[in-house]
Amino acid sequence: MKVTNYIKIEFPSRSANEALARNVVACFAAQLDPTLQELGDIKTSVSEAVTNSIVHAYPNDIGRICMKCRLFEDRSIEISVKDWGRGIKDVEKAMEPLYTTGGDDRSGMGFPIMESFMDSLKVRSQPDKGTTVIMRKKIARKIVK
Amino acid sequence: MNISGDYREGKLTIVLSGELDHHAARRAMREIETQIDTYLPRECVLDFIKLQFMDSSGIALILKTYKRMKEVEGNLSVKNVPPQPMRVLDASGILRLIKIREAGK
Ligand SMILES: Nc1ncnc2c1ncn2[C@@H]1O[C@H](COP(=O)(O)OP(=O)(O)OP(=O)(O)O)[C@@H](O)[C@H]1O
Ligand SMILES: [Mg+2]
Numbered sequence: 640m641k642v643t644n645y646i647k648i649e650f651p652s653r654s655a656n657e658a659l660a661r662n663v664v665a666c667f668a669a670q671l672d673p674t675l676q677e678l679g680d681i682k683t684s685v686s687e688a689v690t691n692s693i694v695h696a697y698p699n700d701i702g703r704i705c706m707k708c709r710l711f712e713d714r715s716i717e718i719s720v721k722d723w724g725r726g727i728k729d730v731e732k733a734m735e736p737l738y739t740t741g742g743d744d745r746s747g748m749g750f751p752i753m754e755s756f757m758d759s760l761k762v763r764s765q766p767d768k769g770t771t772v773i774m775r776k777k778i779a780r781k782i783v784k
Numbered sequence: 785m786n787i788s789g790d791y792r793e794g795k796l797t798i799v800l801s802g803e804l805d806h807h808a809a810r811r812a813m814r815e816i817e818t819q820i821d822t823y824l825p826r827e828c829v830l831d832f833i834k835l836q837f838m839d840s841s842g843i844a845l846i847l848k849t850y851k852r853m854k855e856v857e858g859n860l861s862v863k864n865v866p867p868q869p870m871r872v873l874d875a876s877g878i879l880r881l882i883k884i885r886e887a888g889k
Contacts, residue, residue, distance in 0.1 A: 654807035661837075679868035686839040690806045736877075744809070746843040748876050755875055 644670065644710040651701045652693040652722070660706055660720075661685040667708050668716050671778040680756035681716065681776060687749040688720040688772045694741060696724025696770060715758070715777040723769040730762050785812055789819040796825035801834035804869075809841040813848055820852050828853050830862045833887065838869035843876045850882055861885070 646667055650656045661682040668681050685706075692704045705721045727733045734754070739747030754760045757774040764770040785808035786801045798816055802808065820828060830849065832838075846862060853860040861883040865873065870886050873879060 654805075657805045657807050658803060658837075676867065676871070679871065682837065683839050683868070683872060686805055686837075690839065690841065694806060743848060744841075744844055746840050746847065746876065748840045748843055752840055752872065752875050756871070 641712045642709050643712050645708060647705070647707045649703060649705045652697045652704055652724075653701060654690075654693055656704070657686055657689050657693065660689045660704075664706075664708055664718060667710075668778070670710065671714055671716065672781055673778045674781075677776070677778055681718070684753045684756045684774055684776075685718060685720070687753050688718070688774070691749055691772070692720060692722035692724065692770070694745070696722040696726075698725070713777065714780060715775055717773065717775045719771060719773045721769065721771045726766040726768050726770055727762070727764040728766050730764050734762065787812055787815045789815075789823075791819075791823045791825065794826040795829065796820065796823050796827070797829045797831055799831045799834060801836075803837040804835060804842045804845065805837065805839050806841045809845050813845055816845075816849055817852060820849075820856060824856050824858075825853075826858045828858060828860050830860070831864055832862060832866060832869055833864035835866060835869055838872055840872065840876070842869060842872065843878055846873075846878060846882060 664685045665678055665682050702724050707719045709717045732738055734750040736751045737747040739745045753774055757776045759775045761773040785804060788799050790797045850860045863885045864887045866887050
């Protein structure tokens with residue numbers, strides 16, 4: 640399908656960049672004229688994916704995070720968040736609700752939230768190589784009265 | 785994220801303003817714990833009226849506050865939750881555990 644617009648940004652895994660990342664995507668997605676709820680769902684999902692790279696991929700150091708967004712002609716937005724961190728051994732298990740390796744600072748709800756707020760979620764990961772999260776959501780055309 | 789507390793007759797109300805994500809959560813939790821330890825309230829209310837954004841970091845923060853309140857034998861509730869944080873809380877299953885009221889309700 641034809642890509643109608645895209646952005647690509649890279650930033651270090653500093654927690655101050657969580658807000659930056661979700662707000663960049665919100666600005667970019669605004670072209671599709673999403674509802675507040677759709678926009679909130681996208682921002683939340685981006686925040687979850689980026690926070691995972693910051694917290695889990697690079698727990699003891701600062702690493703690279705690359706985020707790409709694409710718009711397609713069918714009015715869907717695709718966001719990918721990639722890191723080169725410690726990776727996930729068992730992706731299926733990691734995606735289960737309440738599964739966390741983060742102790743009581745985390746709730747194990749990041750992946751389930753991305754899954755329920757977006758239309759699709761794909762996670763590719765290899766231990767010590769890194770993780771890529773790709774999520775997609777179609778924004779319905781608003782009926783103009 | 786900005787946090788302010790108000791204690792009156794056994795009830796501690798804590799207003800969280802701004803965005804509650806992983807970046808903000810650690811400091812927010814420290815402040816909430818300090819306030820609970822200072823007043824040892826019977827009831828603690830987290831007021832989300834000025835909360836502009838919340839992700840799963842907020843779920844962990846509410847659960848930790850809940851546990852802290854249990855330790856001092858008090859109760860926790862959350863009020864004035866705007867739509868975006870409410871969707872996150874809805875997805876979390878936390879509503880079974882803690883009394884949560886949406887904004888305007
Ligand atoms: N980018 C990543 N790199 C390495 N491990 C990851 C990554 N993303 C997720 N994980 C692993 O998958 C688990 C589940 O992630 P998920 O986001 O669902 O929950 P969480 O981050 O632990 O808690 P929450 O998102 O609710 O704060 C994490 O605890 C971690 O072990
Ligand atoms: Mg997470």
